[in-house]
Amino acid sequence: MLYFILKRIAIAIPTILALIVLSFTLMHYAPGSPFTGERPLPPEILTNLEAKYGLDRPFPQQVARYVWNIVTEFDFGPSYSYKDRTVNEIIAQGFPVTLTYGSLAFIVSIMVGATLGIVAAIHRTTWLDSLTVGITVGAQVLPNFIMAPILVLVFTLWLGWLPGGGWQGGQWPYLVMPIIALSTSFMASIARITRSSMIETLNSDFILTARSKGLPFHEVVIRHALKPSMLPVISYLGPTFVGLITGSVVIDIYFSTGGIGQHFVNAAINRDYPLIMGVTILTGILTVVFNLIVDILYVWIDPRIQY
Amino acid sequence: MHSTPRTGTEEPLLSICDLRVTFGTPEGQVVAVDGASLDIHPGEVLAVVGESGSGKSQTALAVTGLLARNGTSEGSILWKGGEILGLPEHQLARLRSEEIAMVFQNPMTCLNPYLRISTQMIEGMTMNRKMTRTQARSACIDMLETVQIADAANRIDRYPHEFSGGMLQRIMIAMSLLRRPRLLIADEPTTALDVTVQMQIVQLLKHIRRKYGTAIMLITHDLGLVASISDRISIMYSGQIMESGLAENVFSNPRHPYTRALLDAIPRIDQNDGELRDIAGEPPDPASRTSGCPFHLRCGYRIASCIENRPDTLGSREHAHACHLSNET
Ligand SMILES: Nc1ncnc2c1ncn2[C@@H]1O[C@H](COP(=O)(O)OP(=O)(O)OP(=O)(O)O)[C@@H](O)[C@H]1O
Numbered sequence: 361m362l363y364f365i366l367k368r369i370a371i372a373i374p375t376i377l378a379l380i381v382l383s384f385t386l387m388h389y390a391p392g393s394p395f396t397g398e399r400p401l402p403p404e405i406l407t408n409l410e411a412k413y414g415l416d417r418p419f420p421q422q423v424a425r426y427v428w429n430i431v432t433e434f435d436f437g438p439s440y441s442y443k444d445r446t447v448n449e450i451i452a453q454g455f456p457v458t459l460t461y462g463s464l465a466f467i468v469s470i471m472v473g474a475t476l477g478i479v480a481a482i483h484r485t486t487w488l489d490s491l492t493v494g495i496t497v498g499a500q501v502l503p504n505f506i507m508a509p510i511l512v513l514v515f516t517l518w519l520g521w522l523p524g525g526g527w528q529g530g531q532w533p534y535l536v537m538p539i540i541a542l543s544t545s546f547m548a549s550i551a552r553i554t555r556s557s558m559i560e561t562l563n564s565d566f567i568l569t570a571r572s573k574g575l576p577f578h579e580v581v582i583r584h585a586l587k588p589s590m591l592p593v594i595s596y597l598g599p600t601f602v603g604l605i606t607g608s609v610v611i612d613i614y615f616s617t618g619g620i621g622q623h624f625v626n627a628a629i630n631r632d633y634p635l636i637m638g639v640t641i642l643t644g645i646l647t648v649v650f651n652l653i654v655d656i657l658y659v660w661i662d663p664r665i666q667y
Numbered sequence: 668m669h670s671t672p673r674t675g676t677e678e679p680l681l682s683i684c685d686l687r688v689t690f691g692t693p694e695g696q697v698v699a700v701d702g703a704s705l706d707i708h709p710g711e712v713l714a715v716v717g718e719s720g721s722g723k724s725q726t727a728l729a730v731t732g733l734l735a736r737n738g739t740s741e742g743s744i745l746w747k748g749g750e751i752l753g754l755p756e757h758q759l760a761r762l763r764s765e766e767i768a769m770v771f772q773n774p775m776t777c778l779n780p781y782l783r784i785s786t787q788m789i790e791g792m793t794m795n796r797k798m799t800r801t802q803a804r805s806a807c808i809d810m811l812e813t814v815q816i817a818d819a820a821n822r823i824d825r826y827p828h829e830f831s832g833g834m835l836q837r838i839m840i841a842m843s844l845l846r847r848p849r850l851l852i853a854d855e856p857t858t859a860l861d862v863t864v865q866m867q868i869v870q871l872l873k874h875i876r877r878k879y880g881t882a883i884m885l886i887t888h889d890l891g892l893v894a895s896i897s898d899r900i901s902i903m904y905s906g907q908i909m910e911s912g913l914a915e916n917v918f919s920n921p922r923h924p925y926t927r928a929l930l931d932a933i934p935r936i937d938q939n940d941g942e943l944r945d946i947a948g949e950p951p952d953p954a955s956r957t958s959g960c961p962f963h964l965r966c967g968y969r970i971a972s973c974i975e976n977r978p979d980t981l982g983s984r985e986h987a988h989a990c991h992l993s994n995e996t
């Protein structure tokens with residue numbers, strides 16, 4: 361098992377390096393430059409700027425320096441558009457916000473989704489099942505950019521219960537709507553996946569064996585059916601994670617939470633290449649690490665997997 | 668045919684009377700068991716023999732209350748004289764845990780692949796008996812040794828995929844015996860196994876009956892396999908009992924044409940002409956029961972009343988049958 365984990369980490373490191381080099385190359389050859397504004401800059405100022413940010417050096421040297429700074433100091437360099445601020449500073453400010461409501465949305469999606477799915481599967485062919493299926497089918501067609509305005513309409517404008525945006529250090533009234541808006545569709549997908557895999561598991565022979573031992577039904581479900589029926593959910597966690605990251609861009613903008621997504625969009629508009637790359641690489645690293653955890657989880661759950 | 672045929676003076680352990688199991692399906696009602704009766708006395712081995720789809724498994728599942736959701740059972744199932752059909756789930760669970768154990772056809776899929784053998788064996792022991800985990804564990808190891816799993820102390824912590832089918836079935840049997848059941852229902856325990864392993868499992872069941880005095884309901888479609896172990900035999904066809912009685916009576920003096928056909932289908936080493944004599948035709952569709960004797964479509968001795976009336980079961984516990992022809996002669 362330890363060997364398996366080490367092997368996976370050994371593969372993850374070059375993946376991340378390749379990611380860094382690739383995003384730098386793409387940005388380098390992207391048409392346009394951060395300094396092509398509405399009014400063209402005088403040539404001598406442009407030369408000065410390029411010298412300041414090291415853009416006058418040959419490409420390989422630029423790549424090497426960029427990678428070196430990240431690997432040794434985790435330094436993504438200065439931002440082009442926010443004067444006198446480094447990419448690291450901007451990330452340090454926005455990232456915790458996104459991470460807070462993002463991970464809460466992740467947990468809510470899994471907990472609520474899996475619970476709904478299990479309840480529906482156990483009470484199959486009763487009204488409870490039909491209700492859950494109805495809710496999840498409805499919720500699945502409600503992506504964050506539709507959920508967000510609906511929530512604001514109901515809870516801010518009609519009921520006046522929750523603030524329509526802002527962050528305020530992450531107090532709970534400011535958290536509620538971002539979390540619900542972001543998690544709804546994933547929660548619904550997880551509920552559906554859990555339901556069908558639980559139904560399938562409950563039809564297995566080994567469930568009949570467990571019941572024939574006289575275990576109470578809830579113990580049969582918890583001890584015997586939970587693990588196997590969560591495997592499809594675990595493979596869906598990777599896509600969920602990526603979906604939450606992209607969804608957070610919408611949430612950050614819609615609710616003005618000050619999260620990293622907002623900066624990312626600003627950076628794209630202003631062609632702030634270091635910031636774009638910083639955010640891209642960071643989310644890339646997170647995704648790689650996350651998939652590593654999922655793989656380990658898989659091997660840990662299923663003893664038949666050879667590694 | 669076998670050592671100690673029970674005479675039937677004592678009260679039966681299990682007594683099924685006129686059991687009917689039906690399933691509601693989108694296509695209509697399926698009658699899986701159609702008025703079957705049988706009983707098992709303490710320590711007795713009853714073989715229930717019949718072709719695929721004859722309702723053997725559903726009879727067993729009805730006894731332990733494990734029918735599929737769309738199934739209902741009617742009639743009477745007495746356990747030690749008390750009605751258990753329609754008992755609430757928690758009482759049935761208790762019955763399964765303490766008195767009636769089951770072993771199923773496919774050992775490869777009947778153990779949970781995600782849990783260690785030890786986990787699966789120990790669970791349910793620590794729950795109902797006041798036993799510590801360590802005590803339960805050593806009881807499990809002892810039981811594995813009883814079913815001849817070598818090096819049980821080490822292998823108990825392995826996962827199911829690390830064992831062969833025959834070994835898994837031994838483990839299943841060991842697991843079912845841990846709670847010292849009065850009755851073991853073995854539903855085709857050898858069908859999924861190699862021929863060489865089949866006989867070993869039958870030997871093991873014999874050994875268990877001798878050692879613990881457990882009554883066994885042995886379900887199979889292979890009449891030849893059960894010859895050496897069963898005290899009594901019930902022949903099942905299309906959800907009904909065609910013939911039943913002491914094993915030697917059924918084997919040496921079969922009265923129902925279906926039993927004779929089954930006996931003819933047993934492959935013999937001494938007259939191996941290379942072909943199996945299957946019974947011609949198909950069993951009737953359980954979704955559309957016909958009147959009369961269910962075997963009349965395939966029976967070579969059919970007379971007019973076979974098509975019209977269902978034959979009564981005549982005879983005693985030693986030998987009974989349901990056939991118009993034999994009833995008349
Ligand atoms: N859940 C169900 N819904 C509808 N029909 C069912 C259901 N379960 C079993 N049956 C039907 O009941 C009939 C009897 O099945 P049963 O499992 O008792 O046969 P069997 O004698 O055990 O056969 P086998 O040797 O194949 O195990 C079959 O025709 C089967 O299709």
Ligand SMILES: [Mg+2]
Binds near residue numbers: 724725854
């Ligand atoms: Mg069966």
